[in-house]
Amino acid sequence: MMISQQTTGPVPGRVLAADLSRHAGHDVVLEGWLHRKRALKSVVFLVLRDRSGLSQVVLTDPSAMAGADGLTEETVLRVRGTVTENPQAPGGCEVTSPEVTALSGPAAAPPFDLYRPAVPATLPTVLDHAPVALRHPRLRAPHAIAAASVAGFRSALDTRGFTEIHTPKVVASATESGANVFAIDWFGSDAYLAQSPQFFKQAMVGVFERVYETGPVFRAEPHDTARHLAQYTSLDVELGFVSDHREVMAVLRDVLAAMADSVTRRAAEECALLDVDVPRVPERIPEIHFADAQELIARHTDKDPRGEPDLAPAHERFLSAWALREHGSEFLFVTGYPMAKRPFYTHPEPGREEYSNSFDLLFRGLELVTGGQRLHRYEDYLDALQRRGESPEPYAGYLAAFRHGMPPHGGFALGLERWTARLTGADNIRRTTLFPRDLHRLTP
Amino acid sequence: MMISQQTTGPVPGRVLAADLSRHAGHDVVLEGWLHRKRALKSVVFLVLRDRSGLSQVVLTDPSAMAGADGLTEETVLRVRGTVTENPQAPGGCEVTSPEVTALSGPAAAPPFDLYRPAVPATLPTVLDHAPVALRHPRLRAPHAIAAASVAGFRSALDTRGFTEIHTPKVVASATESGANVFAIDWFGSDAYLAQSPQFFKQAMVGVFERVYETGPVFRAEPHDTARHLAQYTSLDVELGFVSDHREVMAVLRDVLAAMADSVTRRAAEECALLDVDVPRVPERIPEIHFADAQELIARHTDKDPRGEPDLAPAHERFLSAWALREHGSEFLFVTGYPMAKRPFYTHPEPGREEYSNSFDLLFRGLELVTGGQRLHRYEDYLDALQRRGESPEPYAGYLAAFRHGMPPHGGFALGLERWTARLTGADNIRRTTLFPRDLHRLTP
Incomplete structure (x- = not known):
C-alpha cells in the first residue's frame, strides 16, 4: 500500500x-x-x-x-x-x-464524528464548524433538497414565459419598510442593503411582463429566533396582466408543484435519509378569506380574533390543521388580509376596501409565502402614500414606472430556507442555511 | 370604442x-x-x-x-x-x-421615443430612466440574452453532478483582497460585502464536490470606466478531484458551449435584433502558456513584455486576434500566470513554481473568466500566507476546511454582465446591467 x-x-x-x-x-x-x-x-x-x-x-x-x-x-x-x-x-x-x-494531508479530527447516523452535536457546534460539519450526510441533505427546490421553481417559470432578472442589492433609501435595514458606506454616501427586490421586480413587469429572481435579501432582524435570519434566499415572482390576486395564486400553485416534483426526483436519497414527506400539492389549493378565517377561529377556539389586523401563530396552526382535516391539503391560502397590515403598494379588495387582494400561503402550520395584487396606477400610489402620511419624494424612482403605464400585476416571495425547513422538519432555519448570518453570527 | x-x-x-x-x-x-x-x-x-x-x-x-x-x-x-x-x-x-x-391611466411621455428602431438617447438618460427605457426592444434584448445565458450555465452544470449553493454576501473580514470592500454596520459590528463566494465555494467542495452559484458580488471600485461595476452577477463554479487546472478548463468549455447554445435557442429574436454573432465554442479551446504568450508578443509586436507579471489590455487583444487567425477560435486560454499576480490560494505550476496552475479565458479581445487550481493542503495555505507576510488568523474559518481534508480542486468565475456585453457588442457594461450600481449611481 x-x-x-x-x-x-x-x-x-x-x-x-x-x-x-x-x-x-x-x-x-x-x-x-x-x-x-x-x-x-x-x-x-x-x-x-x-x-x-x-x-x-x-x-x-x-x-x-x-x-x-x-x-x-x-x-x-x-x-x-x-x-x-x-x-x-x-x-x-x-x-x-x-x-x-x-490526496490530502492527514485530516485533523472533526468536531464530532461524521460517520454516526445521528448528529452528535448541538446547533452552535454545527454552525461554528460548518465547512466540516456540513459533510455529515444528515446535515448536507437539506441543502441538496434546497437546490432541487430552486431548480423546480425555475423550471416551472421558464416554461411559463418568465424571464430571470438580477437586481441591485444596494439601494439609496429603505423603501420596503423603514425599519430593519443595514446601512452601508457607499463611497462616502449612505446606502442600504435591499430588503427585497420588490420595486425592481415590479418595474420589470413593465419590460418583460413576467419575471423572477432567486437572490439574497437582507433584514436587520433584532430577533434571535429559530425563524429569523439576517440574510436569506428569496424566490421572487412578479407577473403582469392578471385580473386579480387569484392568477398569482394559480402560478404559485404550479410553482410549488414543480418544486415538490423536483425534490422527489432530484433529491430522492436525501428525502429518504431525512424521512421527508414531500407534500402533495392539490390541483387547487383551498383558500379562505381573512374575515371568514377569523369567524372560523372565533367559532372553534376560545379566542375571538375579530378586529385583529393579523393572524396569531396559533391561529395559523389552527387554520392549517383545519385545511388538512376539511380539504386534505397541507397548503392553505388565506386571502384578503386587512390593508392596515399590508405594504402601501397592496391592491385593495374591490367593494371591501379595508381588505386587500393579497394572500399568505400556510404550509404545515406556518406562513411560507406572502403575495398579492399590487396597485398599478400612478394616482393610486400617490393616494396610498398620502393616506399613510408618506411623501412620494423618496419613491420617485419607483413611481416612475407607474407614470409610464403599468398593467395590473401581482407576485409573491417565498423564503427558500423556510420552505426547506418545513419540508425537512428542521427545528431551526439555520439548519437549512449554509452559513447563516444573524444578530450574533458573521462567521464562518 | x-x-x-x-x-x-x-x-x-x-x-x-x-x-x-x-x-x-x-x-x-x-x-x-x-x-x-x-x-x-x-x-x-x-x-x-x-x-x-x-x-x-x-x-x-x-x-x-x-x-x-x-x-x-x-x-x-x-x-x-x-x-x-x-x-x-x-x-x-x-x-x-x-x-x-x-388598463392603466394615460401614460406620461417616456424620456425618448420607445418606438424608434434606434435608441435616441444617451447612456445616462437611459440609466436615469431605466424602468421605462428598458422597455425599448433594443435595450431590453441584452437582458433576455443574459437570462438565456444563465439558464445555459446552470443546465450544463446540473447535468454534470453540480449542486447549486447560496452563500453569505456579508462577511466579517475582507478576505479576497483587502482593498475595494464596502463596509456595513452589522448590528453595531464591522462587516463587509463579499467580493466573491470564493472561500465558501471552496469549503463546499468538501461537502458536495461540485458546486456553483449565480449571485451578486460587490467591489468598491473607485474606477469610473465602461468595464467596472460596484455590483455584478458572478457565475461561480468549483469542483473537486481534478488532476489540475485543465479539468476546470474542460468544464468551462462545456459551460460556454451550453451558454451559447441556450442563447441561440432561447433568445433568437433578441440576437437577430441586436445582430449578435453567437460564437462557436470549439471542442477544444486553444491555450497558450503565459511565458509563451510573452514570447509571442515580443516576437510580433514592438513591445517586449517579458518580466511583466501580467498582460496589458493591448496584448490581450493581440493574443485574441492571434487565436482567431491561427486556430479559428474566438476564445483563448492563457494559462500559467505568474504566482506574483494571483491570489494566495492559487496552486503553483509543478516544476515551475513562479508560474501557476491558473488561467484566464480571453473572448474577443477581453478577459472574460479567471480560474485555476487552488491549494488544497492545509500546510500549503500556511506557507502561502507566510510567504506573503500575512497572518493566518483572519483566515481561520476559511482554513478550517483544509485542516479536515480537502481534495485537489479548482474553479472559475465568469462575470455575467461582461459576457453579455461582449456578446452584444455593448460599448459599456452598464448596458447589460438592469440597474447598475457604481461610484456615482445608486438609483433607480
Missing part, C-alpha cells in the same frame, strides 16, 4: 460509490473522504464517502493494514482496487486488493 | 402578438403597451407591444378614431377584435373592428 501525496496526472475513469455495483469483477478508481476506519484483528475496513454515497474498501494484507494506521478520518483518498460482490457490504459490493493514496 | 379603466374580471384567452397569425379569422384579446399611435386622415394605427413582440390594431370607425385621441404611448391597453390577414401588416395579420380598453 502506497501512502503518497502525489496529485497530478490524469485519473483514469473515476467511479462514484453509487455506481460501484455496475463494475463488479473489474478494477476501478474511487476517490473520496475516509468516512470511517474500522480496524479489526485481521481486516481493516475503510468506508469512503463521495458525492454519491458510501463504499467499503477492505484491507487484509498485513502491510496494507499497517499502512492504514496513519489514516485519519476525513483524509482524502484515492483507491484503486477490484470490485467484489459481497451481500454483506453496503450496496452489495466492496473494493478488495486496494492500493490507497492520500 | 370604450375607454374604461375597469381591470377586474377574467380575461378569456389572451393571445400574444407572436401567436396572432394562428388566429386569423377569429376574435381575440390582446393586451400590452401602446407602442406607437399613428393617426392618419381615415385610419388610426395602434401598434401594441407585449412580451412576445408587436401587433397592429386598425381603427377605421370615426367614433373609435376619435376615442383614440386621448391614448398616449405606453398606456396599457386591452384590445378585443378580429384577426385579419393583411400582407402589409407586420407578421401578416392585424386586428380589425377593435374594442379598446385602457
